[in-house]
Amino acid sequence: MTEYRIASIPGDGIGVDVTVEARKVLDAAAAKHQFGLQWTEFDWSCERYAQTGAMMPEDGVEQLSAFDGIFLGAVGFPGVPDHVSLWGLLIPVRRAFAQYVNLRPVRLLPGTASVLANRSADELEMVIVRENSEGEYSEVGGRHNKGQPGEFALQESVFTRVGVERIIRYAFELAKTRTGRVCSATKSNGIIHSMPFWDEIFAEISAEYPEVRGEQCHIDALAARMVQAPDRLDVVVGSNLFGDILSDLAAAVTGGLGMAPSGNINPPGEYPSMFEAVHGSAPDIAGQGIANPVAQILAGAMMLEHLGEKAAAGAVNAAVEKVLSEGAVATPDLGGKATTTELGSAIAEAL
Numbered sequence: 001m002t003e004y005r006i007a008s009i010p011g012d013g014i015g016v017d018v019t020v021e022a023r024k025v026l027d028a029a030a031a032k033h034q035f036g037l038q039w040t041e042f043d044w045s046c047e048r049y050a051q052t053g054a055m056m057p058e059d060g061v062e063q064l065s066a067f068d069g070i071f072l073g074a075v076g077f078p079g080v081p082d083h084v085s086l087w088g089l090l091i092p093v094r095r096a097f098a099q100y101v102n103l104r105p106v107r108l109l110p111g112t113a114s115v116l117a118n119r120s121a122d123e124l125e126m127v128i129v130r131e132n133s134e135g136e137y138s139e140v141g142g143r144h145n146k147g148q149p150g151e152f153a154l155q156e157s158v159f160t161r162v163g164v165e166r167i168i169r170y171a172f173e174l175a176k177t178r179t180g181r182v183c184s185a186t187k188s189n190g191i192i193h194s195m196p197f198w199d200e201i202f203a204e205i206s207a208e209y210p211e212v213r214g215e216q217c218h219i220d221a222l223a224a225r226m227v228q229a230p231d232r233l234d235v236v237v238g239s240n241l242f243g244d245i246l247s248d249l250a251a252a253v254t255g256g257l258g259m260a261p262s263g264n265i266n267p268p269g270e271y272p273s274m275f276e277a278v279h280g281s282a283p284d285i286a287g288q289g290i291a292n293p294v295a296q297i298l299a300g301a302m303m304l305e306h307l308g309e310k311a312a313a314g315a316v317n318a319a320v321e322k323v324l325s326e327g328a329v330a331t332p333d334l335g336g337k338a339t340t341t342e343l344g345s346a347i348a349e350a351l
């Protein structure tokens with residue numbers, strides 16, 4: 001029997017609640033499909049930071065390198081500044097393991113309270129391919145003249161040819177397996193040096209894929225289109241920050257943040273990939289047992305798919321759809337009264 005070693009990092013806030021439920025569902029899928037998930041849990045979190053002064057141990061990344069996959073809840077909680085928690089755990093893992101693709105599929109699931117719920121499910125199925133290792137999320141910059149009238153902050157974006165080429169190529173390869181359409185999120189009309197560079201590389205790679213229809217869309221207009229005509233979108237490729245914003249928007253139009261999974265993928269597979277929900281630790285509802293575990297469960301399905309367990313991944317997706325379409329067990333964000341545990345258990349049982 002194949003055994004996969006998975007590092008589980010529940011993290012902070014609702015990350016802890018939803019990870020427990022997702023593990024329950026994934027274990028049920030593993031048992032049914034005859035493979036093993038060998039979990040190792042890490043307490044890396046803001047709580048750990050408060051106790052030890054570090055989000056993870058110094059050799060944290062090295063410890064994770066031995067695993068087949070990383071399953072992350074969420075990072076960040078009031079009391080620890082976000083730049084400390086995020087640069088102390090989430091971002092170093094994404095970068096150390098060259099997880100340069102942040103894959104964020106969204107589709108309109110049954111039983112959701114989408115602002116576009118009148119649309120049929122096949123109309124609304126997109127995947128955001130977000131650049132995950134550079135761009136606007138650079139460490140180049142800083143604060144200057146603190147406390148003085150001329151105080152300012154500087155932030156440099158870093159777009160490398162290698163970095164832009166590989167993410168755009170990934171989007172085109174993905175589009176070949178889907179509808180054959182890629183939309184690039186850009187801002188080439190503004191005075192931003194990086195975007196004409198991005199557009200140029202997009203055009204070059206587009207020429208390599210005559211079978212895929214590549215188009216460019218300004219990020220502002222794309223945001224509007226995502227709400228008003230999302231059916232005209234399939235694969236959407238964007239820089240780190242554009243992709244971040246678009247993925248919450250795409251989640252919102254397909255039923256909310258509680259429904260959107262995400263994979264931080266290392267495409268060559270030389271390092272482990274990391275799977276998490278798109279949402280964060282939701283301090284406003286943490287500890288109340290009402291977070292929607294679906295996003296984390298779907299992130300688990302993405303992890304199974306990535307590990308090559310396609311049948312099990314399909315079964316998890318189907319179980320989620322079954323429970324959502326029945327509508328009897330739904331968390332408050334879906335208009336119901338169920339707890340995180342009740343929804344997790346219903347999905348595990350549907351398997």
Ligand code: NAD
Pocket residue numbers: 014018073074075076077078082086090257258259276277278279280281282283284285290291292293295333
């Ligand atoms: P958030 O995604 O945590 O929450 C935004 C809103 O959506 C909140 O009202 C929340 O209650 C709701 N929500 C999110 N997930 C939900 C779920 N599963 N079920 C029901 N409602 C849900 O974003 P935020 O408030 O901007 O950030 C909170 C913290 O999380 C910050 O510290 C932030 O840095 C961190 N964060 C971490 C990650 C990550 O670990 N990958 C991602 C995003 C934000």
Ligand code: IPM
Pocket residue numbers: 086090244278280
């Ligand atoms: C996400 C999050 C992170 C990001 C934050 C918490 C740094 O919003 O995973 O979408 O922007 O990458």
Ligand code: MN
Pocket residue numbers: 244245248278
């Ligand atoms: Mn985000």
